[in-house]
Structure formats: C-alpha cells, structure tokens
Amino acid sequence: MEGELLKGGILVVVHCETDEETNRAKEVFQSSGAQDIATSQETSSAGIRNAA
Numbered sequence: 001m002e003g004e005l006l007k008g009g010i011l012v013v014v015h016c017e018t019d020e021e022t023n024r025a026k027e028v029f030q031s032s033g034a035q036d037i038a039t040s041q042e043t044s045s046a047g048i049r050n051a052a
Helices: 002-006 019-031
Strands: none
Touching: none
16 A cells, blocks of 8 residues: 555545445445555553553
8 A cells, every 4th residue: 555655645534323324335446446455453441541
C-alpha cells in the first residue's frame, strides 16, 4: 500500500458502526472502481475505566 501512496494513490478510511454500514461502504467503493478494499474491526473498550 505504501508504494501506491508514494505513486500518488489515495487512502480512504471509513468508520462504520454496523456490519450493514461496512457492506454498503464496500459496495460503494467497488462500484467506483476502488482497489485493495480491506476491512478490520476494533476491539471493544467496554469495561475499561478511566485511570484518572
């Protein structure tokens, strides 16, 4: 990916709340001719408390 960016490629990041939103974003990118579409999930921060 870094090589593509150095050649003028564009990196687009989308934050989705649901699987449906993720699927829709992928559909939009695919229909627009995007390349190297990838997804990942964040781990839940539920239960983590502020140490302050």
